[in-house]
Amino acid sequence: MNQENYRHESYMNSNNFWKLLGAIGFAFVLPWLFLVVLPYVSESETAPVPYGEGEEVEGGVTAYPDRNLQRHGASDYGREIYAAEGCAYCHTQVVRPTYAGADMWRIGWGGREGEQGDFARETHAGDYANEAVAPLGYQRIGQDLSNVGYRITSREEMHRHLSNPKSFDAESGMPAYLHLYRPSPVGEGFVPTPKAEALVDYLLSLKKDQPLPKAYLSGN
Amino acid sequence: MTVPQPTQEDLNERAAIDRSARYPVMFFFTSAAAWLLFATVMGFMSSLKLRLPGLWDECAYMSYGRLFPVHFNALVYGWAMQAGIGVMLWLMARLTRSRIAHPVAVIVAGHLWNAGVALAVVSIWFGAGRAIPLLDFPGWLWPVLGSGYALTVVWLIPMCLGRRNALFYISELYLIGAAVWFPWTFLTANLLVGEGAAPVAGAGAGAWYLSNLVYFWMAPIALAVAYYIIPKISGRAIYSYPLAQVSFWLLAFLAGWTGISRFMGGPFPAWMAAASGAASIFILLAVVATVANLLLTLKGATKLWEYSPSLRFTVIGILMLAVWSVLTALGSTYVFGRNLQFTHFVAGLDALAFYGFFSMTMFGAIYFIVPRITGSEWPSGDRIRTHFWFSTYGIITMVVVTLVGGIAQGGDLAVWDRTFSVSFTNSVAYIVGRCLAWALITWSNLVFLQQLALMFIGKGRKSAGPTLIHAEPGEVQSARAAAGIQ
Numbered sequence: 079m080n081q082e083n084y085r086h087e088s089y090m091n092s093n094n095f096w097k098l099l100g101a102i103g104f105a106f107v108l109p110w111l112f113l114v115v116l117p118y119v120s121e122s123e124t125a126p127v128p129y130g131e132g133e134e135v136e137g138g139v140t141a142y143p144d145r146n147l148q149r150h151g152a153s154d155y156g157r158e159i160y161a162a163e164g165c166a167y168c169h170t171q172v173v174r175p176t177y178a179g180a181d182m183w184r185i186g187w188g189g190r191e192g193e194q195g196d197f198a199r200e201t202h203a204g205d206y207a208n209e210a211v212a213p214l215g216y217q218r219i220g221q222d223l224s225n226v227g228y229r230i231t232s233r234e235e236m237h238r239h240l241s242n243p244k245s246f247d248a249e250s251g252m253p254a255y256l257h258l259y260r261p262s263p264v265g266e267g268f269v270p271t272p273k274a275e276a277l278v279d280y281l282l283s284l285k286k287d288q289p290l291p292k293a294y295l296s297g298n
Numbered sequence: 299m300t301v302p303q304p305t306q307e308d309l310n311e312r313a314a315i316d317r318s319a320r321y322p323v324m325f326f327f328t329s330a331a332a333w334l335l336f337a338t339v340m341g342f343m344s345s346l347k348l349r350l351p352g353l354w355d356e357c358a359y360m361s362y363g364r365l366f367p368v369h370f371n372a373l374v375y376g377w378a379m380q381a382g383i384g385v386m387l388w389l390m391a392r393l394t395r396s397r398i399a400h401p402v403a404v405i406v407a408g409h410l411w412n413a414g415v416a417l418a419v420v421s422i423w424f425g426a427g428r429a430i431p432l433l434d435f436p437g438w439l440w441p442v443l444g445s446g447y448a449l450t451v452v453w454l455i456p457m458c459l460g461r462r463n464a465l466f467y468i469s470e471l472y473l474i475g476a477a478v479w480f481p482w483t484f485l486t487a488n489l490l491v492g493e494g495a496a497p498v499a500g501a502g503a504g505a506w507y508l509s510n511l512v513y514f515w516m517a518p519i520a521l522a523v524a525y526y527i528i529p530k531i532s533g534r535a536i537y538s539y540p541l542a543q544v545s546f547w548l549l550a551f552l553a554g555w556t557g558i559s560r561f562m563g564g565p566f567p568a569w570m571a572a573a574s575g576a577a578s579i580f581i582l583l584a585v586v587a588t589v590a591n592l593l594l595t596l597k598g599a600t601k602l603w604e605y606s607p608s609l610r611f612t613v614i615g616i617l618m619l620a621v622w623s624v625l626t627a628l629g630s631t632y633v634f635g636r637n638l639q640f641t642h643f644v645a646g647l648d649a650l651a652f653y654g655f656f657s658m659t660m661f662g663a664i665y666f667i668v669p670r671i672t673g674s675e676w677p678s679g680d681r682i683r684t685h686f687w688f689s690t691y692g693i694i695t696m697v698v699v700t701l702v703g704g705i706a707q708g709g710d711l712a713v714w715d716r717t718f719s720v721s722f723t724n725s726v727a728y729i730v731g732r733c734l735a736w737a738l739i740t741w742s743n744l745v746f747l748q749q750l751a752l753m754f755i756g757k758g759r760k761s762a763g764p765t766l767i768h769a770e771p772g773e774v775q776s777a778r779a780a781a782g783i784q
Contacts, residue, residue, distance in 0.1 A: 095458055098466065102475050102550060106482060106514075109554030109577075113570060114486055114503050121496035164363025166429040170640055178563025179636045183714030203498040203565045210494045211430055212501040214561055218640040218711065219348065221718050244352075251722045253351040257358035 121203060127294040135289055142291050143204030148283060150227075152272075156280025157209060159273050163255065170215030171224045173286065175200040186229040187222050189287030197287050204294075205286035220252055227285040236278045241268050311395060312670075318397035319388045320671040322404035326384030327664055328754050329412055331747045333376025334657070338743050340369035341649075342736035348729045359423055367422050367434040374432055374511070374652050375415045375443065380408075381660040382519045383450055386473055388667050389522060390454050393470050394461035404450055411446030414439060430504045431648075432511065433491050440488040444481065451477050468542045472522035475550060479514035483507055498565050502558055509557030509574075512651045513549065513581070517619060520659035524592050524616050527666055531609045531777060532602060537594035541587055548584035552577045559630035562639065575630035578623075585623040589616050599783050605766040606777035607682045608666035614690060615659030621697070622650045637708030642728055646700020653739065654693040661685070661746070668750070669765075674758025676765035681745050683767050688742030696735035703728025 126141035139147060160166070173181045173188050181200075182188045188198025201224055206212035215222075230236050238245060241259050243252040258277065259268035270278070304312075344365035347353060354360040391398055398404060418435035421427065427434040435443075454477055458470075487507035491500045529536055536542055555577030562571035593613075596602070602609050625647055628634045638644070665682065669675050676682060703725050710721035752758060759765065763775050774780045 098471070098474065099478060101547075102478050103482075105547070105550035106479060106554050110482070110486065113506055113555065113558060113573070114490065114499070117502060117567070117570070118490050118496045118499040121499045161429040162425040162427055163361065164367055164427060164429050167363050167366050172561070172564050172640075174563030174636075174639075177636075178632060179639070180712045180714045184711075184718075185715075200563075201565045205565065206497040206501075209497040210492050210500075211428065211504070212497040212565065213429065214501050214564055215640065216431055217642065217644055218707075219722065247719050249719045249723045251348065251351050251719075251726075253347070253353075253355040253361050255361070256356045 124203075126204070127291050129289075129291045130293055133289070133291060139288070142288055142294055143207040144288065145208045147285070147288055148205075148208035150283035151279035152276040153280040153283040154208070156276035156278070156283075157213075159258075159277040160213065160280055161210075163277075165223075166213045166215045168215075168217060168219035168252075169221065169223045170218050171201070171206075171212070171222065171284070171286070172214050173199070173201045173222065173224050181222065184222075187225060189225050189285070190228055197289075199287055199290070201286050202290065202294075205288070223281065223284055224286045225284060227282045228287075230281070233278055233282070236281055237270055237274065240274060240277065241270075312392070315391050315395065315397050316388075316671045318399075318401060319391055320401075322398060322401045322408065323384045323388045323667065323671055324754055325405050325408050326380045326387070327668065328750055329408070330377045330380035330384065331743070331750045333372050333380065333415065335740070335743050335747050337369055337373035337377055338653075338736060338740040340365055340372060342733060342740055344369050345729060345733040345736050349726065349733060358425065363429070364423055364425070364427065367427055367429065367431070368419055370648075370652075371422060371432060371434055372415065372419050375418060376412075378516065378652055378656050378660070379447075380411065380415075381664065382476075382516065382656070383408075383411075383447070385523060385660060385663045385667065386451070386454070386477065386519060388671070389469060389526060389663075390457050390473050393467055393473075393526075394457045396457045396460050398453065399456065400453065404453060407446055407449035410449065411443065414442035414446050417442065428492060430491055430501070431508055433487060433504055433507065437488070437492050440484070444484060444488075447484070448481060451481075467525075468536065468539065468546065469522040469525045471543075471546050472518040472525070475546075476515050476518035476522070479510070479518075483510045483514060501564075502561065502566055502570065505560040506557035508560070508648075510553065512622075512656075513553035513556060516651070516656040517549065517553075517585075520615060520619060520656055521588060523659050523663045524612050527608050527612050527662060528592050528595050530666075531606050532596050532599040533778060533783075534595055534599065537591050537597075541591050545584040545587040545591070548587075549581065552581040552584065556581065556626075556630075559635065560639075560644070562630065562632070562635055571630075575635075578627045578630040582623055582627050585620055589620045592616055599778075599781070601781040601783065602777050604768050605780040607676070607679075607686070607765070607767055608662045609777070610662070610686060610767065611658050611665060612662030614686075615655050615657075615662060618650060618655035618658060618693065622647065622655055625650070625697075625701070637712050638704050639708075641704035641707040641711070642700045642725060642732070643704025643708070645732075646697055646704065649696050649700070649735075650693065654697070658689065658693075661689070664750070668753050669758070672753050672756070672758055674753065674756065675761050675763070677749060677752050677757070677759055679765050679767050679769070681749050682765065685742045685746045685749070686767075688738050688745070692735045692738035692742060695731055695738065699728045699731030699735065703731070 128141045176182050182198050190197040240255045242254055243250045258271055258274035262269050344362055347362040418439055421436050422434045426436045487503050490503040556574050558570045558574035629638050707721050707725045710716055710724055766780055769780045
């Protein structure tokens with residue numbers, strides 16, 4: 079009553095062990111190359127695409143992506159806090175194109191909105207140029223943060239979102255990140271630690287709507 | 299079909315193999331079960347924090363953003379992979395008829411792996427995580443985990459080379475595949491994630507790693523177990539060996555293409571998510587063919603389900619694999635995925651894969667292996683039944699609430715002018731369901747750990763008959779006799 083004692087047909091000989099390993103490896107090589115290695119190499123070798131004639135961009139920006147546009151104060155330290163606190167488990171940073179969801183219509187998610195007109199666009203690879211790993215996210219328990227730097231513009235308000243989210247929305251599912259704050263030595267309220275300041279810098283830096291050069295769009 | 303009975307020589311040889319496997323395999327099983335209990339408690343705590351965000355919010359270690367990755371990493375590296383490694387060692391030893399030559403070396407490597415998992419969990423908890431699912435631990439840690447794995451699995455190579463059978467069993471194919479594919483994906487993902495040279499391709503590699511962990515490590519080991527245990531217990535030959543081979547190679551050639559569809563609509567070239575979605579759909583052929591093959595093997599002997607704990611856990615495990623594959627394939631099409639992406643559905647699917655299907659199959663294997671290597675029988679059939687039903691109901695609750703909750707949440711998000719917080723408040727009831735599911739699972743695992751600990755310290759039942767689910771312990775010699783199948 080055991081498998082060892084009834085074999086059905088010859089499948090592969092023992093001395094073909096290395097051949098078998100080869101076949102198992104071969105099955106894996108193609109997707110490994112095309113989905114992982116080649117995209118990695120091509121992205122790491124992509125140079126910023128310069129704006130063409132007549133493409134006016136404010137602030138002396140000459141190419142997409144411009145990593146300086148993605149920095150704000152101590153945002154490089156702040157993105158580590160963002161990762162360490164696991165923000166990405168509840169907040170995404172992806173604005174999907176219209177064929178893949180309604181993100182672009184949701185007010186404030188896709189980018190600037192107001193007097194200058196609607197700049198909303200989906201996110202592109204260059205928008206994450208200043209990250210270690212693009213924090214695309216896991217779930218949307220909270221709002222998408224791709225362009226939170228436009229939705230919340232003042233430092234004080236951002237601190238209040240972190241230390242007392244329920245003051246904006248009583249139904250909010252976000253915990254207060256009180257361990258990033260210390261009780262104020264004078265009077266009531268909280269004083270931010272350097273970690274909280276860096277995290278706020280990072281959140282204020284999140285603006286993924288740099289205009290795309292025509293050369294970039296035609297290259298895609 | 300009549301099956302040749304093993305000779306006394308065969309039985310002696312098997313007993314010798316089991317003796318050599320006793321300490322290393324039990325080491326992996328018991329430490330895995332301890333991690334499992336920790337991980338399920340953390341799963342409950344993290345779900346509770348979603349429902350009550352204000353709870354302990356002055357404590358850095360109690361935020362969902364840290365508890366969830368602690369739970370997820372402990373579940374996968376602590377429990378699932380250790381149980382899988384233990385099963386791999388024993389199964390390969392039995393299939394190749396070779397002893398584990400250096401049990402002490404395997405136990406030392408097992409300690410290294412456990413140290414790696416503990417460091418990973420502690421560093422995530424103390425705020426050094428990277429928030430990339432299952433690659434959360436800091437970059438310096440992967441060599442510890444990697445060498446722990448390599449130093450264990452390297453012992454499979456002499457087993458394979460020294461094998462005396464002329465043929466490869468289908469279970470061996472799956473085990474060799476799993477042993478080779480995991481280090482490759484693990485190394486690739488860890489080398490590419492976090493370097494900063496290509497942040498988006500790095501994130502893609504993370505998603506690809508998650509999917510490959512299921513299709514290239516967990517599914518092969520679970521199927522190796524199923525292809526071994528189902529014929530063993532039912533005493534029947536595998537329904538179709540050619541079909542088993544074809545579906546193995548189908549899985550092997552398609553699995554590597556899955557994964558990117560988790561981020562469909564993301565900042566990747568559109569063909570990547572499309573290719574992944576197509577692979578997730580085509581791979582259903584392999585999964586459905588395999589599950590059908592296994593169920594047909596059992597045809598006419600289904601009454602065994604009533605008695606044999608190993609069979610019961612294994613069969614429900616592979617059925618969950620089928621459910622997971624179908625739901626994943628649905629979620630990777632734009633029709634369903636556009637609403638289900640980034641909702642509770644995602645967390646539910648991951649729980650179904652990493653807890654549901656894989657753990658149930660591993661429980662099946664553990665209920666089969668441990669009596670053989672310790673030489674005593676499980677203390678209580680009732681407890682096994684408790685473990686089974688609490689686990690099963692827990693997983694079903696999890697899948698149903700996250701699926702329905704995901705549809706509700708995704709529906710709210712798809713209406714562009716609906717206030718965002720509506721999607722959260724509407725999903726609160728489903729989060730309560732998620733808490734309940736983890737509570738059920740935690741209880742089942744407490745029972746399991748208690749049973750396994752009794753076996754570990756040698757307090758198992760000394761009896762000729764195995765412990766069955768619906769029979770007096772020791773009353774019958776086998777599940778086949780209890781089910782009236784001879």
